[in-house]
Amino acid sequence: MIAMADTAPAPKGTITSRGVGCLDDVASACAAAEAAFPVYRQTDSEQRAVFLECIAEKIVALGEPLIDVVMRESGLPRARLEGERGRTVGQLRLFAEELRSGRWQGIRVDPALPDRTPLPRPDLRMRKIPVGPVAVFGASNFPLAFSTAGGDTASALAAGCPVIVKGHPAHPETSLLVAGVVEAAVKACDLPDGVFSHIAGPGNAVGEALVSDPRIAAVGFTGSRAGGLAILKRAQVRPVPIPVYAEMSSINPVILLPNILDERAAALGTEFVASLTMGAGQFCTNPGLVVAVDGPGLDDFIAAAISAMVGVEAAPMLSEGISEAYRRGVEALAARSDVRTIARGRTGEGPRSYPAALFSTDAASFLADATLGDEVFGATSLIVRCRDESDLAAVLVALEGQLTATLHMAETDLSLAARLMPVLELKAGRILVNGWPTGVEVSHAMVHGGPYPASSDARSTSVGSLAIDRFLRPVCYQNLPEALLPREAGWSSDLRR
Amino acid sequence: MIAMADTAPAPKGTITSRGVGCLDDVASACAAAEAAFPVYRQTDSEQRAVFLECIAEKIVALGEPLIDVVMRESGLPRARLEGERGRTVGQLRLFAEELRSGRWQGIRVDPALPDRTPLPRPDLRMRKIPVGPVAVFGASNFPLAFSTAGGDTASALAAGCPVIVKGHPAHPETSLLVAGVVEAAVKACDLPDGVFSHIAGPGNAVGEALVSDPRIAAVGFTGSRAGGLAILKRAQVRPVPIPVYAEMSSINPVILLPNILDERAAALGTEFVASLTMGAGQFCTNPGLVVAVDGPGLDDFIAAAISAMVGVEAAPMLSEGISEAYRRGVEALAARSDVRTIARGRTGEGPRSYPAALFSTDAASFLADATLGDEVFGATSLIVRCRDESDLAAVLVALEGQLTATLHMAETDLSLAARLMPVLELKAGRILVNGWPTGVEVSHAMVHGGPYPASSDARSTSVGSLAIDRFLRPVCYQNLPEALLPREAGWSSDLRR
Numbered sequence: 001m002i003a004m005a006d007t008a009p010a011p012k013g014t015i016t017s018r019g020v021g022c023l024d025d026v027a028s029a030c031a032a033a034e035a036a037f038p039v040y041r042q043t044d045s046e047q048r049a050v051f052l053e054c055i056a057e058k059i060v061a062l063g064e065p066l067i068d069v070v071m072r073e074s075g076l077p078r079a080r081l082e083g084e085r086g087r088t089v090g091q092l093r094l095f096a097e098e099l100r101s102g103r104w105q106g107i108r109v110d111p112a113l114p115d116r117t118p119l120p121r122p123d124l125r126m127r128k129i130p131v132g133p134v135a136v137f138g139a140s141n142f143p144l145a146f147s148t149a150g151g152d153t154a155s156a157l158a159a160g161c162p163v164i165v166k167g168h169p170a171h172p173e174t175s176l177l178v179a180g181v182v183e184a185a186v187k188a189c190d191l192p193d194g195v196f197s198h199i200a201g202p203g204n205a206v207g208e209a210l211v212s213d214p215r216i217a218a219v220g221f222t223g224s225r226a227g228g229l230a231i232l233k234r235a236q237v238r239p240v241p242i243p244v245y246a247e248m249s250s251i252n253p254v255i256l257l258p259n260i261l262d263e264r265a266a267a268l269g270t271e272f273v274a275s276l277t278m279g280a281g282q283f284c285t286n287p288g289l290v291v292a293v294d295g296p297g298l299d300d301f302i303a304a305a306i307s308a309m310v311g312v313e314a315a316p317m318l319s320e321g322i323s324e325a326y327r328r329g330v331e332a333l334a335a336r337s338d339v340r341t342i343a344r345g346r347t348g349e350g351p352r353s354y355p356a357a358l359f360s361t362d363a364a365s366f367l368a369d370a371t372l373g374d375e376v377f378g379a380t381s382l383i384v385r386c387r388d389e390s391d392l393a394a395v396l397v398a399l400e401g402q403l404t405a406t407l408h409m410a411e412t413d414l415s416l417a418a419r420l421m422p423v424l425e426l427k428a429g430r431i432l433v434n435g436w437p438t439g440v441e442v443s444h445a446m447v448h449g450g451p452y453p454a455s456s457d458a459r460s461t462s463v464g465s466l467a468i469d470r471f472l473r474p475v476c477y478q479n480l481p482e483a484l485l486p487r488e489a490g491w492s493s494d495l496r497r
Numbered sequence: 498m499i500a501m502a503d504t505a506p507a508p509k510g511t512i513t514s515r516g517v518g519c520l521d522d523v524a525s526a527c528a529a530a531e532a533a534f535p536v537y538r539q540t541d542s543e544q545r546a547v548f549l550e551c552i553a554e555k556i557v558a559l560g561e562p563l564i565d566v567v568m569r570e571s572g573l574p575r576a577r578l579e580g581e582r583g584r585t586v587g588q589l590r591l592f593a594e595e596l597r598s599g600r601w602q603g604i605r606v607d608p609a610l611p612d613r614t615p616l617p618r619p620d621l622r623m624r625k626i627p628v629g630p631v632a633v634f635g636a637s638n639f640p641l642a643f644s645t646a647g648g649d650t651a652s653a654l655a656a657g658c659p660v661i662v663k664g665h666p667a668h669p670e671t672s673l674l675v676a677g678v679v680e681a682a683v684k685a686c687d688l689p690d691g692v693f694s695h696i697a698g699p700g701n702a703v704g705e706a707l708v709s710d711p712r713i714a715a716v717g718f719t720g721s722r723a724g725g726l727a728i729l730k731r732a733q734v735r736p737v738p739i740p741v742y743a744e745m746s747s748i749n750p751v752i753l754l755p756n757i758l759d760e761r762a763a764a765l766g767t768e769f770v771a772s773l774t775m776g777a778g779q780f781c782t783n784p785g786l787v788v789a790v791d792g793p794g795l796d797d798f799i800a801a802a803i804s805a806m807v808g809v810e811a812a813p814m815l816s817e818g819i820s821e822a823y824r825r826g827v828e829a830l831a832a833r834s835d836v837r838t839i840a841r842g843r844t845g846e847g848p849r850s851y852p853a854a855l856f857s858t859d860a861a862s863f864l865a866d867a868t869l870g871d872e873v874f875g876a877t878s879l880i881v882r883c884r885d886e887s888d889l890a891a892v893l894v895a896l897e898g899q900l901t902a903t904l905h906m907a908e909t910d911l912s913l914a915a916r917l918m919p920v921l922e923l924k925a926g927r928i929l930v931n932g933w934p935t936g937v938e939v940s941h942a943m944v945h946g947g948p949y950p951a952s953s954d955a956r957s958t959s960v961g962s963l964a965i966d967r968f969l970r971p972v973c974y975q976n977l978p979e980a981l982l983p984r985e986a987g988w989s990s991d992l993r994r
Binding site: 041109110122124125129236329381420430434439441446451459461473479 | 535540575605606607610619620622623626629634663701729733737777908911915916918919922923925926927928929930931932936938940941942943944946948949950952953955956957958969970971972973974975976977978979980983
């Protein structure tokens, strides 16, 4: 079901509503999802794998016209969007693989022990089943991979949960095009209509109604801290609590250890600016904080970063709102007496283009004001100069939860790195060595999440195959006759433990 | 650390406080837990397994004096408490086994693909790590197995999380004795003091302070719906959200299918009353609701239940409060015009003894008033007489979330059972056939949890080895040199996927 409140033409066979009608759309979509759930959750892994692959094929089949629309709406360059399309399709296929493997079910079997004393043990089997209809709030910065048919939708559909997407207002046509494709896949696979719904339209009222609806069993969100917290707060006043997975805010600290700075400070400075300014810095994993001990190595890093930075031309940001928030964030930092502006990128020509910015401060100032650790979404980063290793450790300890933490280190930095590891593990969902946090692999071992405020629920990931687990819950079957046991589970396979 | 606010003598070397001092104890315990966490979480699986086994040994070594104290405080009979001690010790040993297996870490490895185009894949490894200090609120009805060194404490300690137990006021001496044992095991295993703390004393203020403390990373609770919701609400106003696992309320529907009633109605009636009245009905899994289609079979079941019921003498309940709530609940049902009192047990001689009670109503009445599905904790159950199978299905659909749902069925009931299964799966954490819900196996495939209000978080279990997962979160390591990778994980074993 596709519902819209704007004036774009509705694809044939979809529900359209305008203005306040959107709240009716929420109710209709939830009713359809509720009706679809009993049927959809009983599809087997193979059926859902085929469905996900069908969505993937149909996204590819949209061809260049899809890329053209996303470019127009997001301002992102073609190559990046072609890559993102590949990622979106890859995610859907990864979940198809996960479904076929059967591992997602978390099968456990305790065989009956009829002769045990003093009491026999009954046959006990556990599997995981889907929680129910899921509301998905996509992100503006990945109009394909984290939006309508993005990671949350793919993992929820894989789990057996109907999905209701609240279309992102920054890319309404993209969202509608992709929703049309999912809708077509639902029909092609002969699934109930309510397996997927898309609701566009004026933001907050629709979103709040969705999160509050008693038929919604879980929420996936990617976006700002304010947006995530609003959803979390709304969910908390529900009579029945539900899981809310909000991936929100991270400054992704990059720690430069002393010996690697001796070895390759200049190269690191250049690489850093490339990671920072790629895609106008609009990544959740953008390196917004650099922490290092003062010295000639750090000076060289900064010099290289400055010279790379001045060559970077501002690119159009995703939306007016994001560009304005970025400008305000940068200007606020520039106006502070305890922060030094050390480089600005070049002004861009397009709309919503505001130059990249690099700042520095010292550890004492950073530790004195927690707001210096707030995310400014865009191509800006703060370098924290530390007097010594203990300063550096103190800065890391003071950080909020993060999606990632990165160590740049030489072999000879190992002992310091080993001392910092326990701190980083408690702060971040992913720890990298000698790489850059932008670029999140879609795989089995990936964790894209982390302690608050990186996410509202650190027990999970929003990227990679483990994400399916967010929309499942365990059920135990005790002493069930063979004929009554769910057939799909693969009780007798080597999945049992 | 052991803190108390009552007048019982404090074991040597523990912190004692009285009256309002308890809030200071919360702060001290949280500070100690925070200090212990970095050390404790770095212990390896074997060290924690030995620690859990040490607690188990020391509980056993308390011998009969422990049982005497629990009997005096709880009113529960010796044989039951000896069994519960075995269960408590068995839980600790199960988690030791789980630790040694390494499975709890959820290891996943995506090996590097250096030659992949267009971009190489870095080496990616995932493991799960403990979330931090856990607050445990034990239950009154299992003074050993669900209290101070009960399931929540065992699973959190196994995960590598320090534990702060809020001692249950219904069994303060038991709690203190067991806390002393855990404390001794902490010392014997050379672990930091703050790995375990026990705080006794006046209830709500201490509990609220614990749940609100920023150093607490998760909460485990077993008890009433009102208590669980109060904790959930308190946790929701924390600036940083944390997982709250409250196991609360369940009436554990037992569905008697037509053909099994033809076969063995009388035997079922007798078995039912035994399950219902065991331990004065003070089990989370007590069968508080029976649903069946009207007919001679159901009449026979009821007749047998009545004749069993009248022979049941009321046993002392756990506390004055529980006994009073039970009496009020039973009297409220007895006073209703849409509910019929069909049997009462015999009056007991001890204190806090109020007779068992059996009620019946019809499906229409049950469907008309949701409060008939509220739990009355104790030896009472409501039989819902249905006109037909569709009535029966409607009653099941109307139920709130449950810990368990039980089907009694003959082979010839299979097709009806199969139709009901999807409803039961969405309502309950455990589905049983031809057994009784009381008696929860401690094993790998057990699920003791379920949709709200059975628990506040249906994604987990509070019994069985999967419970360790509640206190863990995943971390991904990208491109880490061998020397920096956590040693314990077993990356190269067959746990990898």
